Amino acid sequence: MPIYKAPVDDTLFLLNDVLHLERYGNLAGFSDVPPDVLAQIIGEAGKICEERLQPLNRSGDAEGCGLDSSGEVTTPAGFKEAYREFVAGGWVGLAVPPEYDGQGLPYTLAVVMNEFASAANMSFAMYPGLTQGALAALLRHGSEEQKRLFAPPMAAGRWTGTMNLTEPQCGTDLGLLTTKASPRADGSYAVTGQKIFISAGEHDLSENIIHLVLARIEGAPAGVKGISLFIVPKYEVNPDGTLGARNAVRCGALEHKMGIHGNATCVMNYDGARGFLVGEPNRGLNAMFVMMNEARLGVAVQGLAQSEVAYQNAASYAKERLQGRALTGAKNAGGGADPIIVHPDIRRGLMEMKAFNEAARGLALATALDSDIAHRSEDAEARQAAEDRLGLLTPVLKGVLTDLGFESAVKAQQIWGGHGYIDENGVGQFVRDARITMIYEGANGIQALDLVGRKLPKDNGRAAMAYFAEVSEFIAHESSDEMKPFVEPLKAALGDLQKATIWLMQNALAKPDNGAGASYDYMHLFGRVALGYTWARIARAALAKKKEAPGDGAWLDTKLTTGQFYMEKMLPETGFRLARITAGVDTLMSLPAEMF
Amino acid sequence: MKVLVPVKRVVDYNVKIRVKPDGSGVDVANVKFSMNPFDEIAVEEAIRLKEAGKATEVVLVTIGPAKADETLRSGMAIGADRGIHVKTDELVEPLAVAKILAKIVAEEAPGLVILGKQAIDDDSNQTGQMLAALLGWGQGTFASKVEITEGSVDVTREVDGGLQTVTLKLPAVVTTDLRLNEPRYASLPNIIKAKKKEVAAKTPADYGVDITPRLEVLKTAEPPARKAGIKVGSVPELLEKLKTAGVL
Numbered sequence: 001m002p003i004y005k006a007p008v009d010d011t012l013f014l015l016n017d018v019l020h021l022e023r024y025g026n027l028a029g030f031s032d033v034p035p036d037v038l039a040q041i042i043g044e045a046g047k048i049c050e051e052r053l054q055p056l057n058r059s060g061d062a063e064g065c066g067l068d069s070s071g072e073v074t075t076p077a078g079f080k081e082a083y084r085e086f087v088a089g090g091w092v093g094l095a096v097p098p099e100y101d102g103q104g105l106p107y108t109l110a111v112v113m114n115e116f117a118s119a120a121n122m123s124f125a126m127y128p129g130l131t132q133g134a135l136a137a138l139l140r141h142g143s144e145e146q147k148r149l150f151a152p153p154m155a156a157g158r159w160t161g162t163m164n165l166t167e168p169q170c171g172t173d174l175g176l177l178t179t180k181a182s183p184r185a186d187g188s189y190a191v192t193g194q195k196i197f198i199s200a201g202e203h204d205l206s207e208n209i210i211h212l213v214l215a216r217i218e219g220a221p222a223g224v225k226g227i228s229l230f231i232v233p234k235y236e237v238n239p240d241g242t243l244g245a246r247n248a249v250r251c252g253a254l255e256h257k258m259g260i261h262g263n264a265t266c267v268m269n270y271d272g273a274r275g276f277l278v279g280e281p282n283r284g285l286n287a288m289f290v291m292m293n294e295a296r297l298g299v300a301v302q303g304l305a306q307s308e309v310a311y312q313n314a315a316s317y318a319k320e321r322l323q324g325r326a327l328t329g330a331k332n333a334g335g336g337a338d339p340i341i342v343h344p345d346i347r348r349g350l351m352e353m354k355a356f357n358e359a360a361r362g363l364a365l366a367t368a369l370d371s372d373i374a375h376r377s378e379d380a381e382a383r384q385a386a387e388d389r390l391g392l393l394t395p396v397l398k399g400v401l402t403d404l405g406f407e408s409a410v411k412a413q414q415i416w417g418g419h420g421y422i423d424e425n426g427v428g429q430f431v432r433d434a435r436i437t438m439i440y441e442g443a444n445g446i447q448a449l450d451l452v453g454r455k456l457p458k459d460n461g462r463a464a465m466a467y468f469a470e471v472s473e474f475i476a477h478e479s480s481d482e483m484k485p486f487v488e489p490l491k492a493a494l495g496d497l498q499k500a501t502i503w504l505m506q507n508a509l510a511k512p513d514n515g516a517g518a519s520y521d522y523m524h525l526f527g528r529v530a531l532g533y534t535w536a537r538i539a540r541a542a543l544a545k546k547k548e549a550p551g552d553g554a555w556l557d558t559k560l561t562t563g564q565f566y567m568e569k570m571l572p573e574t575g576f577r578l579a580r581i582t583a584g585v586d587t588l589m590s591l592p593a594e595m596f
Numbered sequence: 597m598k599v600l601v602p603v604k605r606v607v608d609y610n611v612k613i614r615v616k617p618d619g620s621g622v623d624v625a626n627v628k629f630s631m632n633p634f635d636e637i638a639v640e641e642a643i644r645l646k647e648a649g650k651a652t653e654v655v656l657v658t659i660g661p662a663k664a665d666e667t668l669r670s671g672m673a674i675g676a677d678r679g680i681h682v683k684t685d686e687l688v689e690p691l692a693v694a695k696i697l698a699k700i701v702a703e704e705a706p707g708l709v710i711l712g713k714q715a716i717d718d719d720s721n722q723t724g725q726m727l728a729a730l731l732g733w734g735q736g737t738f739a740s741k742v743e744i745t746e747g748s749v750d751v752t753r754e755v756d757g758g759l760q761t762v763t764l765k766l767p768a769v770v771t772t773d774l775r776l777n778e779p780r781y782a783s784l785p786n787i788i789k790a791k792k793k794e795v796a797a798k799t800p801a802d803y804g805v806d807i808t809p810r811l812e813v814l815k816t817a818e819p820p821a822r823k824a825g826i827k828v829g830s831v832p833e834l835l836e837k838l839k840t841a842g843v844l
Contacts, residue, residue: 103788
């Protein structure tokens with residue numbers, strides 16, 4: 001049976017020693033979580049994920065969801081009970097303001113919980129995860145009345161949320177969507193059309209489901225400028241918050257998927273369902289992007305989460321499985337063979353996963369903290385700097401953490417050998433579940449385009465320039481001997497990133513294919529640098545901690561060695577990416593389509 | 597009715613403990629600590645009594661180092677009302693614990709004391725019994741079910757032969773077994789609230805109890821490693837081996 005232990009100590013180290021959460025006491029909600037309370041919250045988050053969610057991961061995968069003839073969906077056995085306990089803990093509304101019955105705590109902590117829950121049971125974690133995304137959009141763009149009516153039960157987890165974008169003919173290109181909304185006399189709209197791939201679209205966990213639906217108001221302009229956002233509840237909601245009649249939205253089918261079987265992926269049919277406009281007409285994409293940005297960070301963390309759980313299972317197997325002898329002499333002389341962890345190639349997989357996980361966690365939490373600063377700080381300058389970094393890094397995290405997260409799952413499976421290909425060992429599930437993270441919430445190719453085409457040139461490159469300056473300053477400032485193994489490789493990698501950026505500036509305007517063709521390599525180049533910078537920050541914190549609390553020596557030395565491994569063996573990929581970028585797109589694009 | 601729940605900070609049950617090389621004890625440096633699992637069950641039971649309207653207040657007591665404050669907070673995070681922290685860095689043996697608890701009982705006058713049947717660090721299984729004796733109260737140990745009735749409590753005990761139910765006049769001492777309940781998870785609002793709940797800081801001297809150890813630990817050693825077994829080919833061979841071993 002697969003195992004999972006939430007990385008509580010590592011998370012606390014990142015929050016306390018690397019990010020110094022206690023310095024943000026002036027942000028709303030942060031003063032509620034001094035280090036001792038923080039430790040208790042993170043510990044409790046880990047406990048419920050390990051004890052309640054993880055045991056349902058394999059069984060949920062095997063059983064999947066069911067659909068009856070009336071369009072009602074059942075989740076796998078045990079999900080309902082676990083969901084009840086999950087919402088009773090207040091986890092769904094963790095970061096929601098108290099005036100809407102949330103806990104008002106830092107969003108950064110919601111990201112921690114998202115990692116633990118997704119590692120323990122990704123299918124399960126998506127139900128509350130989508131609710132949180134829908135809530136974020138609603139709280140930013142909904143009317144006072146809409147927030148009052150819908151937000152509290154969603155924060156409490158009594159109702160869940162969804163996002164409805166995709167239609168059969170309309171995936172990445174939202175301008176193609178045709179679901180229509182006809183105004184009704186009472187100010188509401190009748191929403192008609194079909195949405196597909198709707199995660200958590202229908203299920204039996206909550207009393208009501210609040211769909212956020214993109215649709216075109218009759219007579220709206222064509223393309224993305226004519227799209228509006230609507231709230232369409234499964235059950236209509238009376239002004240006093242009680243539930244009314246069943247709305248005309250039903251699940252027509254469940255998709256049969258490669259993974260995340262415990263999450264209901266639905267075809268949703270809207271047949272004149274009553275919907276309520278959110279924000280202004282034809283400005284729906286704007287509002288939905290709030291949800292999507294948060295969801296993209298959430299998906300990035302899913303990639304990390306699958307990598308972490310895959311790593312843990314690979315590490316425990318590598319220590320138990322006896323095959324072959326160490327080249328340096330038997331390490332288990334009494335047994336018939338040595339544990340496979342003695343073999344350098346097994347170590348390669350384990351170290352790559354470990355070095356990725358720990359930096360990815362640091363990067364995800366730093367970015368979550370940026371989101372908190374961007375939304376909660378009273379200092380306009382700090383807010384803008386955080387917002388710039390958040391915007392710039394969101395596509396990098398989504399693309400890179402999910403690509404590498406999937407690679408980790410495959411590496412873990414490889415360490416398991418033939419047994420990793422056998423369903424009952426559960427390692428293959430990590431591969432299948434991780435695979436979707438590279439696809440949904442904007443395929444990773446789209447993330448790369450978003451980075452190169454939108455985020456990089458935005459405000460004349462302000463965000464990227466500020467980020468490069470930040471990393472350069474760090475390098476200049478940390479010149480001690482013990483930091484050298486970290487900052488010197490980082491300096492070279494940052495140089496590669498800057499060269500690639502200049503190449504894009506010089507070549508993409510004249511020939512747009514140069515930018516698009518380089519974008520995927522550029523995203524990964526950027527990601528390697530961002531992870532390297534995170535490792536350097538971790539190393540600085542570990543060195544400082546070693547001086548003040550030498551008792552943790554072995555743990556901190558492990559951190560430093562893992563970080564150095566990243567710097568030596570993983571960061572050099574920046575040079576390879578730069579070479580691919582500067583080679584241009586001629587061979588990439590020159591074949592006529594009929595030659596394929 | 598007030599319920600008093602003594603709780604102990606122990607090495608977490610997930611930790612594989614190691615004996616110090618010199619045999620002077622167990623190595624607890626950089627090891628995770630948490631509330632003794634049997635005590636967690638005691639806290640849960642007390643909170644359920646309060647929720648059922650049978651108890652009015654749940655008071656936690658812990659005896660131990662400054663860090664034991666975390667143990668009190670985690671108990672208050674699942675719903676206990678306040679705490680008493682008797683601070684000491686010394687090793688406190690069950691008799692000294694029972695004596696301190698007896699003094700606290702005299703001050704607090706609870707109607708019921710619920711505590712774990714034993715702590716998973718030293719597995720003494722003595723404190724509850726000693727406390728009941730010192731107080732002259734009835735005791736229901738190894739409880740798998742606790743029902744409060746008018747002026748008394750029915751305790752179903754897990755004993756070797758099965759289950760035994762005893763009726764105790766209140767006030768009484770109950771010690772919990774594993775199957776009494778399943779402790780809930782702390783909720784976020786309760787974790788935040790727990791920080792603000794009152795904890796009275798005390799010392800053993802405040803209660804006039806001498807905690808000097810009465811026992812002398814000679815040596816701490818790892819249990820001997822299990823020897824490998826052998827496979828036998830047939831039943832006659834098994835019988836033969838058993839006979840040679842002198843068991844048959």
